[in-house]
Amino acid sequence: MRRPTRSRYATVVAGLTAGVVLTACGGSGSLGGDDDEASNGAADDTSPVTVGLLVPTSGVYAPLGEDMQQGFELFLEQNDGQLGGRDVELEVIDEGETPDTGVPGAQRLIQQEVNAVVGIVNSGTALGVRDAFEEAQVPLIIANAGADDITGARSSDYVWRTSFSNGEVAAALGPRAAEDCESVFLAAADYAAGREATAGFERTFTEAGGTVAGSVYPPFGTTTNYQPFLAQMQQSGADCVYTFFAGAEAVAFTQQYASFGLKDSIQLYSSGFLTEGGVLQAAGEAATGVETSLHYTDQIDSPRNTEFVEAYRTAYDEAPTVYAVQAYDAAQALDQAFENGTSGPDVVEGLKAIDTIDSPRGEFGFNEGHGPDQTYYLRRVEQGEVGLVNVVVEELTTS
Amino acid sequence: MLGWLDSNLVTMIDGVAFGVLLFTIALGLSLVFGVMDVLNLAHGALYLGGAYLAVSIVGDGGSSVLVFVLALLAALAVGALAGAGLSLVTRPIAHRGHLDQALLTLGIAFVAADLFSELYGNDVKSVRAPAAFGGSTSILGSTYPTYRLVVIAVGLVLAVGAWYVIERTRVGSLVQASVADAQMVRALGVNTTYLMTGVFAAGAALAAFGGVLGAPILSASPGLDTRVLILGLVVVVIGGLGSVSGALVGALLIGQVEALGVSLVPTYASFLTFGTMALVLLLRPSGILASGRAA
Numbered sequence: 001m002r003r004p005t006r007s008r009y010a011t012v013v014a015g016l017t018a019g020v021v022l023t024a025c026g027g028s029g030s031l032g033g034d035d036d037e038a039s040n041g042a043a044d045d046t047s048p049v050t051v052g053l054l055v056p057t058s059g060v061y062a063p064l065g066e067d068m069q070q071g072f073e074l075f076l077e078q079n080d081g082q083l084g085g086r087d088v089e090l091e092v093i094d095e096g097e098t099p100d101t102g103v104p105g106a107q108r109l110i111q112q113e114v115n116a117v118v119g120i121v122n123s124g125t126a127l128g129v130r131d132a133f134e135e136a137q138v139p140l141i142i143a144n145a146g147a148d149d150i151t152g153a154r155s156s157d158y159v160w161r162t163s164f165s166n167g168e169v170a171a172a173l174g175p176r177a178a179e180d181c182e183s184v185f186l187a188a189a190d191y192a193a194g195r196e197a198t199a200g201f202e203r204t205f206t207e208a209g210g211t212v213a214g215s216v217y218p219p220f221g222t223t224t225n226y227q228p229f230l231a232q233m234q235q236s237g238a239d240c241v242y243t244f245f246a247g248a249e250a251v252a253f254t255q256q257y258a259s260f261g262l263k264d265s266i267q268l269y270s271s272g273f274l275t276e277g278g279v280l281q282a283a284g285e286a287a288t289g290v291e292t293s294l295h296y297t298d299q300i301d302s303p304r305n306t307e308f309v310e311a312y313r314t315a316y317d318e319a320p321t322v323y324a325v326q327a328y329d330a331a332q333a334l335d336q337a338f339e340n341g342t343s344g345p346d347v348v349e350g351l352k353a354i355d356t357i358d359s360p361r362g363e364f365g366f367n368e369g370h371g372p373d374q375t376y377y378l379r380r381v382e383q384g385e386v387g388l389v390n391v392v393v394e395e396l397t398t399s
Numbered sequence: 400m401l402g403w404l405d406s407n408l409v410t411m412i413d414g415v416a417f418g419v420l421l422f423t424i425a426l427g428l429s430l431v432f433g434v435m436d437v438l439n440l441a442h443g444a445l446y447l448g449g450a451y452l453a454v455s456i457v458g459d460g461g462s463s464v465l466v467f468v469l470a471l472l473a474a475l476a477v478g479a480l481a482g483a484g485l486s487l488v489t490r491p492i493a494h495r496g497h498l499d500q501a502l503l504t505l506g507i508a509f510v511a512a513d514l515f516s517e518l519y520g521n522d523v524k525s526v527r528a529p530a531a532f533g534g535s536t537s538i539l540g541s542t543y544p545t546y547r548l549v550v551i552a553v554g555l556v557l558a559v560g561a562w563y564v565i566e567r568t569r570v571g572s573l574v575q576a577s578v579a580d581a582q583m584v585r586a587l588g589v590n591t592t593y594l595m596t597g598v599f600a601a602g603a604a605l606a607a608f609g610g611v612l613g614a615p616i617l618s619a620s621p622g623l624d625t626r627v628l629i630l631g632l633v634v635v636v637i638g639g640l641g642s643v644s645g646a647l648v649g650a651l652l653i654g655q656v657e658a659l660g661v662s663l664v665p666t667y668a669s670f671l672t673f674g675t676m677a678l679v680l681l682l683r684p685s686g687i688l689a690s691g692r693a694a
Contacts, residue, residue: 060622062521190669218661219669222626224617227413228662234541235406248620251523255618261535261542278522282618284459 048087049342051334052109054119055143055327059097060247061121063278064323068119068143070316071324075331078311083331084338084350099124103132110136115342118330123147123192127154134158137344139337139351141330144323148196151371157348160370162329162357164295166193167200169271170244172376172396173293174204177269181239183213184269187229187253188244190217197244197271205242213238223249226256233262241266246273251282258286267291272390275381277321280388287381287388295374296322296361297390308360320360329359409541410662411655416547418654419554420616423609424627425634426561426646427482427602433578433641434598437489438497440504443628444511445481445603449474449610450619451515454524457614467529467611474607482603486596508624516621526614546615553612557605562643574598578641633672637679639686648688 053072055065069092081088093109095102102125109117110132116139120126126145133140134156142150142159146166150159177184184205188194194217202212214236216229233241241262245253254274257263263286272294273279275287298309298319308328312320320328333354340350351370356363364374379390428442456470485507492499527533528546535542565571573594576584585591610619617623630653638649656675661668679687 060521060620062516062621066521216665217668218665222669224623224626225413225417225657228410228658229665231406231410231541231662232665248523248618248622251525251618251620255525259535259544278520282459282523282525284525284527 046086047342048089049083049115049338050089050091050112051083052112052114052117052119053090053092054095054102054105054109054117055092056095056097056121057092058094059101061095061097064121064144065095065119067277067321067323068121068327070312071320071327072118072143072331074312074315074324075328075335077315079335083335084340086338086342095119095121095125098122099128103128106140107132110138114138115338115344116141116334116347118327118334119143120145123150126150126159130154130156130159139344139347141333143326143330146193146196148200151367151369155369155371157370158344160333160351160366162333162372163326164374165371166196166244166271168371169293169295169376170197170200170242171204173242173269173271173378174201174206174210175208176293176378176394176396177201177240177242178205178208178210180267181210183211183236183238184240184242185213185233185236185238185266186215186242187233188217189220189223189246189249191220193246194220194244198242201242220249224252226253227260230256230260230262233266234260238266241268243268243270243274245270247279250274250279254283254290255286263289269293272297272322272379275379275388275390277323280381280390284388288383290381291393292379292381292390293376293396294322294379294390295372295376296325297377297379297392299379299384299389299391300361300377301392302360302362304358304362305360322361325360329357329361332357332359405539407659407662409538409543410658412538412543412551413547414655414658415651416550416554416616416654417657418651419551419558420609420613421630421634421653422554422558422647422650423605423612424631425638425650426643427605428631429635429638429640429642429646430574430578430598431602432635434574434581435486435489435493435595436581437493437500437599438504439485439489439599439602440501440628441485441508441511442504442603442606442631443624443626444508444515445478445606446610446613446627447515447619447624448481448511449478449607450526450614450617450623451519451524451610452477452607453526453611453614454519454619457526457529457611459525459527462527462529464529464531470611471608474611475604478604478607479600481607482600483596485603486599508628512621512624519619521621523618523620525618528615550612550616557608558643558647561605562647565643570594570597575641630672633676635686636676637687639688642688645686645688649686652687 055068056062057065093105095105102122106129118141120142121144123145126142127147140159142161144163146164148165148167151161151165186198188198216232218229257268268290270292272292275290275292280287309320336354337347337350340346356365362375364372367373376396378393378396380393381388382391424446431437431439452474453470457467532546532549534545536545573589581591634649634653638645656671660671
């Protein structure tokens with residue numbers, strides 16, 4: 001038996017490497033749930049409804065999915081399992097990490113003729129399923145995905161959003177940052193969300209008189225070492241840094257920003273996802289002093305939020321995150337909309353009729369693109385009684 | 400030139416730190432493939448297992464050096480056991496070609512990844528460097544985390560140790576002989592089963608060791624296993640199979656590409672690593688250092 005030569009091995013390894021890359025990109029995720037026929041009865045006032053919850057229960061976004069499911073279920077519990085006076089049957093399907101798993105999940109829910117779908121973390125999935133929801137006339141309430149187009153250029157009567165758009169969150173921070181710094185260095189993960197965020201920030205920051213000293217976009221999902229980028233920030237001479245990172249990248253960036261000594265010399269601004277939920281606790285002390293913009297923090301001092309935080313803590317023994325609130329508010333929106341009927345067009349009419357949603361983040365209504373017309377907060381990471389918290393510094397005025 | 404060196408020196412040092420971490424992963428991968436002809440795609444899971452071991456033993460509070468060393472030793476032991484186990488389960492299909500091995504070990508990697516997320520959740524877990532090395536050192540006026548310097552020192556000691564074992568001892572020459580022609584080594588009366596299990600265990604132990612060592616830098620989170628595995632495979636392709644110096648050169652090269660390269664041409668950051676691999680495959684298909692010890 002002849003042994004293959006060494007170069008043949010190298011080729012095999014190279015080929016399999018490519019295979020692993022593809023597998024890693026494809027992500028994994030299983031479809032759960034059974035094939036119950038959705039009860040899509042006539043629109044008498046008490047007919048039950050089926051709501052599909054499309055959230056990631058596997059993969060890197062699973063922590064977000066868990067928070068969203070908890071938020072949605074909390075509202076159901078507080079209302080005897082009903083939305084709009086109708087009993088709700090919840091159908092949870094795993095969104096996974098990418099559109100590869102998210103789009104089939106959405107199609108499955110549409111086929112089951114659910115009355116509405118709530119969830120979706122990944123913007124690619126959200127944009128990918130938009131047409132399918134419009135054609136099937138099934139209302140979709142997006143409770144996270146932040147792509148600007150969802151409620152902008154590609155808005156639809158059947159697509160609503162209780163979360164945010166990447167550009168708006170960042171744009172709210174621009175004028176405020178310009179008060180403290182003349183020049184900024186932009187750094188964001190190199191994908192749509194990062195680009196939209198820096199574009200939004202840059203627009204309002206330069207309008208307010210600031211200048212951009214430089215920008216860098218580390219590869220999304222594969223960068224673990226930020227030292228080369230941090231060195232550029234230091235050498236640029238910028239007064240401040242604005243970033244957009246989420247998940248594991250947020251932790252790595254925040255920690256390395258501190259350990260390479262930038263934390264004490266250059267103020268770090270970011271969209272709030274850098275310091276939200278489990279990510280903040282993992283980043284630890286390195287995150288203190290970071291200032292972010294977001295539409296929620298569990299530290300908001302209002303009776304509505306205090307009551308919500310207590311209920312959430314009682315139910316799940318942890319503080320609510322922005323993701324939980326977004327899904328909670330999606331449930332509130334459906335609660336109002338289902339009073340108008342259960343068919344797709346009826347629910348859309350119901351959603352259009354909504355004046356305000358009594359959210360823990362503060363009351364908000366929907367704008368023309370069906371996104372939330374909401375207040376953004378400037379938050380600063382400080383040491384709280386138990387772990388780190390995002391305290392409210394002030395409300396940001398949106399232009 | 401001096402000015403250029405001045406502004407990039409810290410980045411280059413950091414590339415070395417990242418490179419020696421890659422070395423701990425790539426060496427095992429390279430030896431196991433070279434000696435046993437088994438492509439172990441569960442290697443990344445061994446690294447992540449080590450990182451989670453660090454989460455359990457060290458945690459994110461400040462710890463003493465002693466606790467950290469304890470975690471490193473535990474990782475060596477657990478890694479060696481896991482490696483021996485992997486060597487057992489892959490043996491029956493060793494003759495069935497690389498695709499079957501890849502499927503089996505990839506399956507094991509998925510199971511391990513699910514177990515980790517069951518045990519540790521899906522959130523990122525960070526590990527604090529031992530208190531004594533937690534601070535920063537000033538290099539040419541730039542702040543640099545002391546722990547990364549420690550990683551460089553440990554990694555280089557490891558490289559020298561591995562080189563000595565492979566190049567200068569009897570066991571090492573048997574391993575080298577097996578890489579060249581395992582059947583001939585068997586024919587000479589050497590029990591290659593023990594040898595192979597030993598190599599597998601050592602390679603796995605090294606990956607788990609790397610997991611603990613790298614935890615304060617790369618944290619521990621789902622998905623880290625595949626990222627590390629891919630980089631390890633790239634290093635193996637670049638460095639050539641079954642050689643310590645190849646793995647070291649490959650790892651240091653990729654370390655520099657990921658640090659200095661990314662710093663100089665950030666626009667092409669995502670292409671640099673695989674671009675380097677493609678270039679090496681084009682020019683020296685059997686790896687940079689393979690020609691000296693061709694089979």
